Amino acid sequence: MSGGGRWRSLWPVAVLLALLAVPRLDLQIPVIFDGPLNSPGTLQLLAVGFALGIAALSYNLLFGFTGVLSFGHALFFGTGVYLPTIAMRQWEWALGPAIAFALLGSLVLASAVGVLAFRTHGVYFAMVTLAFAQAGAVIVGKNVGELTGGEEGLSLPFRRLPKWMVGVVNTDNLYWLTLATLIAVYLVALRLVTSPTGRVWLGIRENERRVEMLGLRPFPFKLLAFVLSGLLATVAGIVYLFLVGGATPRAVSAEFTVTLLLMVIIGGSGSLWGPVAGALLYHYLNVRLTVWAGSDVVADLPALLRQPLRDPLFIFGIIFVLLVLFFPRGLAGAFVGRRLRPFGRSLGGAVPATPIGRSEELDR
C-alpha cells in the first residue's frame, strides 16, 4: 500500500468521530447552516439525512450490488413508517412489539412481492414492483379500514415512546440513535456485499446468464437481496418515523422510490457509502434550496431569473445535471477515481462501478 493508503483508511473514522461530536459542537457555520451545529434544526436536518441515507444504502444493495431495478422500495420504507404508528396508535401496542411487527411485516411483504415479481425480468420486474408499491400507496391514501389516516397521515403517540426520544430538547438523542442505526446498517451491508452471497449478487449484476451456467439458480439469490434490502429499508423507515413523529403517504409513494434512485446515482452505485453521501446531499439541498429560493436575494432579481430560481426543483435539476455530467460514477466514483481498489479490502467494499451501459455490451 502506498503512503496515501493509511490516510485513506483513517478518513471514515475521522468523519465518524466528527459526526458523533456534532450535538456537542456549538459552532456557527454561516451560509451552510442557519443555526449553530448543535441547534435542534441542524441536528434534525442531518439526522433525517442519515435516515434517508439508510434507505438509499438499502436500495443500493438491490440496485447497485445485484443489478436489480425496483420501483417498489418505498413500500418497505413505508412499512417501517406506518406499521409501528398503526400498532401504537390504533392498537395501543408498546414500542418494542410495534417495531418487531414492522420488521416481520416487511419480511412477509418483501418475500411475497419478490416471489411474484421475480417471475419477470428487467423493465417488467420494475413495472410489477411499481404496481405493488402503487397498491400500497392507494391502501394508505384511501384510509382502508380507518387505519392509516388517509391523506392526512397519522401522528405517533408520543406517550408510548420513552422520554429521551420525545421533544425538541431531545433531538440530540434521536440524532445519535439515527447515526448509530446508520453505522449498524452500514456494517451489516458491508458483511453482505463481501459474503459469498454478495459475490453471487455481483455476478448476477454483471452477467446473470453466466451465474446460471456456473450452476446457480439466480432466483433465490435475487429474492434474498430483495428481502434483505427491504428489511433494511424498513429499519430506515422506523428511525425516520421517530425523527418526523408521524406517518404521511409520501413515505409509500413511487416518487419516494425515484428520490432514492436519485440519491444512489448522485452518490455512486458502486460503493456502500456513496448513496449515504448522496442522500445527505439530496436532503440538504432539498431543504436549503427551499430556504434560499424564498430569500430576498432571489426576490430582488429580474423576473426572467426570479421565476425559475423561485422553484427549488429548478435549481436542483441544474445541480443534478452538473453532478451527472462531471461525476458520472457519483460522489464515490469521484473520490475513488480511476484507481482500482483492492477488491473488498477497503472499507466500503468498494466494487468498481460499471455505470450505465455495461462493458459486456461492448463485446457484442
Added chain:
Amino acid sequence: MRRDSGEETPVSLPSNPASPAPDTRPPAPIIETRGLSLRFGGATIVDDVSFGVPEGMFVSIIGPNGAGKTSLFNLISGLYRPSTGQVLLQGRDVTALPPFARVRQGLGRSFQLTTIFPGIPTLENARLAAQAGASGNFAFWRSAAANRAAGERAAWALETVGLRGRERVLAGSLAHGDKRKLELALLICTEPSVLLLDEPTAGVSAEEVPVMLDVIRRIRKVEGKTILMVEHKMDVVHDLSDRVAVLANGALVAYDEPDAVMADPFVRSAYLGVA
C-alpha cells in the same frame, strides 16, 4: 415431457453403477442425445440428432452457418427445450432439468460471445466460479475471502489458462483473447466432467489461436475432460479431435474420425465445398 428425470434410474444402460456385471459392450457415453429435434413454427432447426460421446473423448462439431450447431449446444445445456428427443448426461435423462441443474451434474458451457463478469476483477471472476461450484453460496453472514479453497482453485484455474499476472485487472478490460481464456477458467473452476465449447477461438487473433488451443489441450489432457467443441477452423478440428460430427440443415450427416469425415464425399460437397 416426462417428469421423472431427477429420480430416474438409468434406463437399461450398462454403466449403471448398481449393476457392475461384466459387460462387453463399449462404455456408455458420458453425454448422449436421442432423437433430439428443435422446431420453431415450420422451421426445423435441429433435426433428429442422435449421438453419444464416450468419456474423455474430444468431439468437434462442424457445419455451415445456420446448420444448428449452437442450437444443438443450447439444447444440450438446457437453454432451449427440445421439441422432441432426450439429452442424457452420465446415463441420466436431464431433458427436463433447467440449465443450472445440468451444470450441477457436471456440464460446463462456454459461449460464442464471451460470457464473463466484466465489471469485477479477473481473480474475482474465477473465485465466484469456484465458490459457485461448491456449497455455502447462501452464507450471507460469512466472509467470501475466508473461503480459501475457492481462492486456491481460482488461482489454479487462472494459472492453467495462462492468465497469471492479470488477477487484478477488471475482466472487461482484458484483451479479447484473454477474455476467452477467462471464460475457460470459469468453466474449469466448477469442475465439470463435460465441456461444451462454442467457438473458443472466435475473434481471437492469429497469433493467439495456438495459445488458446494449447490451453484447451491442457484442460483435456491434464484434466481428462470430455470436450465438445463447435469450430470453424478445419486444421484446428483435425488436430484436436478424436471424432468430428458434421451438421447440415440441423441434421447429423456424419460422425466419425477426422480423416474419415474429411474423406466423406457428402461432407466434402456439403460443407468443405469440394466437388
